[in-house]
Structures are given as C-alpha cells and as structure tokens.
Amino acid sequence: MATKVDVLCVEDNEDFLRFLSHSFNKLEQPVRYDLKRSGQEALQALNGGQGSAGIPRMILLDLNLPGLSGFDVLKEIRANSRWRHIPVVVLTSSSDPRDIELAHMMGANAYLSKPSTLAELRSLLESTCRFWLEHHVDRDKWN
C-alpha cells in the first residue's frame, strides 16, 4: 500500500501536539507526520478511512487517551496482520513501571517519557525517527 506518512502520532493533549508539530518541523531530515487526537481516529486512519494517509512507517503512541486507551490501540495494531509490522514507540508522561512492562508485553518497540523541554523533544524525535525509519526501512527491504 502506498505510504503517504512516515509517522502517525496519537496524542490528545493540544499543547503537546503543538510541541510535537513544532519539533517535527524543525527536524534536519524532514519527516511526514500525521497527528490523530484519539485512538478511534488513529485506527480509522490506519483502516484507510476518512483522513487516512495510508499505513505509516512508525507510530508514536500516547497511553492516556480519551475513549480507547493507548494500550487498546496497541492491542488492535498487534492483532492486525496489515499493521503488525509497524514499529510503535510509546511516548507518555507515565513513568509507572507497571505501564512500562505492560506496554512492552503488548508489543511496544520502545517506551519513552515525555521530555520537559522542547530541545529534548526535538532530539528525542530526531534520534527516534532516524532509528526506526531508516533502520527499519532497510530491514523492511531485506524482508
């Protein structure tokens, strides 16, 4: 399936969405990203529904979401053969060890805490995207 986005971000906090888009826009390597405000919206987009930008190459997922939680979304993604391969990076403010463990058990590829500065956020996105997009693309090709 044609891919129009690199990163699908699922995040309900408007402020953080803003910081995210600001930081994405400042990345050295441009990244195509799509922002979804709830789990439902994200799953719709993945399904090719309204506002879909196709299957992303990576998903940045918050855990505390209205309606479907990040865990629910993660479960859907891992249960679906078309999406199973997509790397999911959890980006959340929770540092509860139980959340971390659960996320990993459910198939998250990485678990990151939301940083407290924009500078940190930008470098976090920079390294995360480089790792998961570039390396993963390669691996995709090999598969």
Next chain:
Amino acid sequence: MERSEVDLNNCDREPIQFAGHIQDHGYLIALDPTTLLVTHASANAAELFGKEQLLGLGPADLDQAFQGDPQGGLLRDLIGFARRNGNYTNNNPTHARIAGMDVDLVLHHNGRRIIVEFERRDQPDGTLNVQGLLGDTMLSMQRSVDIPALLQRVAEQVKELIGFDRVMVYRFWEDWHGEVVAEAKVDHLEPYLGLHYPATDIPVQARRLYEINPTRLIRAIRSEVVPLLSREKDPLDLTHAQLRAVSPIHLEYLGNMGVNASFSISILNKGRLWGLIACHHYEGPRFIDFASRAACNLIAQFLSATIELKAEEEMRQREVRFRTANAQLKEQLFTQMDVIEGLIGRRTSLLEITDAHGAALCFGGVIHLVGQTPTREQVQQIREWLMRRDPDAVFQTSNLSAVLPSAADYADVASGLLCATLSNEMGEFVLWFKPELVQIVDWAGKPGKLESRTDDGGVRLSPRKSFEKWSQEVHATSAPWKPAEVSAVVALRDSITSLLNNKANEIRRLNEKLRIAYSELDTFSFSISHDLKTPLNTVRGYLELYLEEAGEVAPEHRGLLEQAMVNTDRMLSMIKDILEYSKVGRMEMEMESIELHALLKEALAQIRSARNTDGVRMEVPAGLNLHGKRTLVQQVLCNVLDNAVKYSRKAARPEVVVRAYPEGTDLVVECKDNGIGMDPMHAHKAFDLFQRLDNVSGFEGTGVGLAIVKRAMERHEGRIQIDSDLNKGTCVRLYFPAHDHGNQG
C-alpha cells in the same frame, strides 16, 4: 446432756434452750395445747398447787389452787382467751395469789406446748418505780448527740432504774467479738470499759436466744436449779421462757467476776443483734419483776430504733464522705489527666475514700506513700507479692501477715490491706492500710487500767482473760474493711482505669490518625506533583516555543523569559524530587543481601561521570554485605556521595573518603568530606524537605536529597547520623541493622 459436761471447748454446742431446769425464784408448767393436760412441771410446782404431782392434770384441777379468784377459773380463762385471740403473751403478766404468795403469771406458746410461768413477787427490790424513770430516760436519750453519748446515757439510766452495781453496753463487731462501749458502775469497781471479748464468750446459740428473747434475768447465780419433770422423752424448748436456768459455763464466768445477779437486754439493729445492755450485781441476789423488765426492754427497743437511725445516718454520712471524696478524685484525675497528680497531688487525697490510716500508689515504676504506711521497701515487698499472687480487681484482707508472713514486721501499721489492681503485669496497684486493732485499743489506753485482780491462775474465765484471748485471736488483725470502703475503692479504680483507657485510646486514635494522614499526604503529594508536572512542562514548552518562533527578541526581554524558564526548571526538579521522596515511602521493600563494595563502585561510577571528579577515595573491603533494597540503597549511596562531592568541590584540595565497618550489630557506611560543612546547631534541618542551609546558596539542589536518604534509611530500619562543622567538612554515617553483613570469606 449432763450439766457438768460442758466446758470452754464445747460450750458453743451446748443446747442451752433445752436446759431442763429453771431458776428457783419461780415455777413452771407446760400444757398440751390440745388436751390442756400438764406435760411438764418444775419439781417445785406440785407443792405450789398442793398436789402430789401435776403431770396429766388439767386447768380445772390447777385452778382450785388460786386464792381470791371469785370466778374460780383463772388458768382456764387465760388460756381460753389466749387461744381465741391467737396471742398468749399480750396480757402478761397476770397477778395472782397462790399458796399464800403473790405471783406473776407469764404465758407463752413455744410451738408445741403452752408454758405457764409463775414468778414470785414477794422478793426484795422486786418492784421498781418504772413509770417515773421511764419518761426521763427516753427524753435524755433523745437529747444525746451521737451514739457513744447515747449509749453512756442509757447505761446510766438503766443503772438508776434497776439499781445494779454495774451496767455496761456491750457491742458486737462484725466478727461477733464484743467490746464494752459504755459503762455505769459504782465507783469502787474496776472498769471494763474498752475491753474486747472473743466471739466465743457469747456463743452463737446464746446470741440467737438474745435475738429471740430480749431480756434475761439471772436472779442469783449460786441458787439451786429446779429440774423439770415430765413423762415425755423430748426436752422442753425454753427459748422464750423467763425462768430458764443458766448454762454452767456462763455461771462460772459470772462467778469469776464476783457477780451474784445478772440482767441483760438485747439491742437489735434490723432484727440482728447489735449489742447488749449487760447488768451485773455483786451483793446478793437481785430480782426484777416482769413489768420492770418490760420497761427496760422498752428502753432497749427505743435505743435500738435510735441506734438504727443514727447508725444509718452515720453510714450514710460515711458513704457521702467517701462518695464526695471519690467524685473529687475523679475530677482531679480527669483535670490533671495524670494518675499520680490526680490521686495525691491535689486537695483531696486517695486516703479520703476509706477510713484507712495510710495509702500507697504503685504507679509508673514509683511508689508514693500517704499517711501511716510501711516503709517504701516494705511496700515494694507487698507489691512484688501481689504481682505473684495476681489479685482480682480489688483484694482485701484484715490480716495481711496471715497471707504474707513478712508483713508481721509492720503489722502495727498495715494489718489491713485493701488493694485496687490497675495492672498486675506492670505491678501497678493502689493500696490502703489499716493498723492492727489491738494497737488502737492499746493506744486508747483503756485495757491498761485493768488490774489483773482475778488473774490468779486458778481462774480460767475472766474479762481480763477474755481480753487477752481476744488480743491473741486478733493479733495482727485490723478493723474490717466496710462495704462502703470497698465500693469506694471499686469506684476509684473504675475512674483510674477509665482515665488510663482514655489516655491509651487517645494515643492509639492519634497514632491511627497520624498514620492515615501520612499515607494521605504521600498519596496527595504524589498525585499533586504528578498533576503539576504536565502543565508546568507545558508552560516551559511555550516559553521555548516563543523564543524560537518570535525571531528577533530584544536581549533584555529574552533575559526575562529565560528567568521564567530557570524557575520553571527549578520547580520541575522539585516536583521530580517530591515524587522520588514519596516513592521511597510507598515502594515495596524487596530485600536482598547486597555486597557493599560492588554497589559502592557502581554508585561511584555514576557520581564520577555526573560530576566529572576523581576526588573520592574508597576504603571499603570487599565481602561486607548488608540487607536492603538494592535500588534504594544505591540511591542512598549516590545521594550521600553526590552531596559530599558537591559541597567539597570548592575546597582547595577536595577530598571525600568512604569507609565501611561493623559497629555493634550495625554495618556502618561512612562518607567524610572536607567541604563547606554545616553549623552543628542547624545540621538537623538538613533532613527536612526543601530545607537548604544558609551556606549552600552557591550549590544546585532542591533540599530533598537527605530527606530521601533519611526516609530510605528508616525503611531499612536503620538510621543516619551527621557530624559537621562549618567550613571543616561533613561526616555522614549510615547505620544498616545487622542481618548478614559478616565477612563471607
């Protein structure tokens, strides 16, 4: 039973109401209530009626003997009248003349027989001027202010009334021993006032007779006794008879005192024998006729009523006194909220709820004494004995040395012990002491006046001997504890235990509240910090965003925004530390054995990379283990090392030394630096949350690090100690409690 068989050892079993004899100043016949035929007659009665013998005769045969009786049926009429009225005694006495003698007929029914007694009235001193004296007596009795004065008055009045040489009021104590409490006598007689008699002097069946038949005359102790004749086997019950003969042991007793005639009147209190008016006459026989005896009985009845009233009043007053004192003690206890202060430190002392002469309070490991008591060491012995004995809530004895032999040493002050147990485990008691009774009697000096005139060895019964016997019997015995005293002590004990429970409950309640508050505070600080973090992060983000997006910003404006960012960062790190601190309090403590050397090396590596320093010297041998939660101990070590490095980095030659060694049962980790140090006066504040001492303004930090260390040490049941001097350095010692920190070789 033959009369001679009775002696001191068995006189309490002597069936004195079935004496089988009467005194010789009268005659007695008993009739079958159905047939009205004579079943018993005194040996002298046949002669009175001018017959050979009386047994089997009827009233008609007997009535012939009465003189000056025109109707000629005196006995028949009296009995007939009594049977119709169902009362045999109401008309006593009936005057009659028989065999040339004036006699009083006295009737009664003993349940099985009608008994008719004939008292001769032709005897000297027989009739008294009762009417005139009686009114005066009642009046003066009424005017007496208290029981002792009343009793003295009664003794004097009765003596005047009957003209005996000695009239005593004899009072029974709770244990039935007796005391002479009032006495009127002719001058030359030795006084018996104040003497005590053992209970055996008036045995139980004699006391019962006194209760039933209130007056008792022994006209002449040396006169012959007259036997009763009968064809029946069963002896005649003479309980209510006036003429009943006297027990030989009692006659001997009286004889030893030189008494020739005796008269006694019972004083009852609520139907129970309270005492006797005992009258002795020394010169020859003495008769009191029935009417005069009845008058004396009237006085005794009036006395009984008055005593009952006054005794009740005294008892009531005593109870009121005890209750008032008790109420005051209770108030003192609950105002002071302190047992010792409440019971002995205020106006009303614990001594006042009883008639005890002394008291001791064993409480909180200290013995407090009030009034006349044994020594502190002796009270301590009593306390230890009580603890072994494990007494009930209230324990009492009036003869302590019988159960605690060593108490004989101080029997004079503490023969009586009343104990309220507060806590036997802790040996906490309240004790009241009563002195030995004999001591009180001797102190009063009364028995000392007695001359042992009758004590010539040949006399086995005498007041003096009785007193000696009683003294021996009651040796080391106190006056008994009255019910009012015991209930006062029970009430006081309730007050004390309720105070103690209140205090204990209050502490428990506060502790529980504190525990809940702490846990709530932890939860609260955790959630509030967590909730604060997000908006604060957002604020910081927007500040950054502004600086990046706004393009050209004037440097002074940029400075303002940067200042805002610095403070936001500061607040964020405080929140992070609070979260950390609260986490230490809430975390599960999975304990394991940790090798200290390895753990310290890890911590040092962290510090070295963070602080970029090499100035830490580790002098810790390998093989020391401590028991703890690994991550937490690591955090503790990092915090302590980090502080040491941080606060010594401005020294000319920064030096941090870490050592570890066992001390007692602890494993000590010591970290010593040569940094800025702390004012020892304020060093303790270093453990408080967000407390930063004055001299650290040039160093980064939020003031949470040591608070976390302290909390972490508490979670390990260890402790932290800081020795510090301003500008000289700080030495932190961490004490981990012993588990398995020995060398593992």
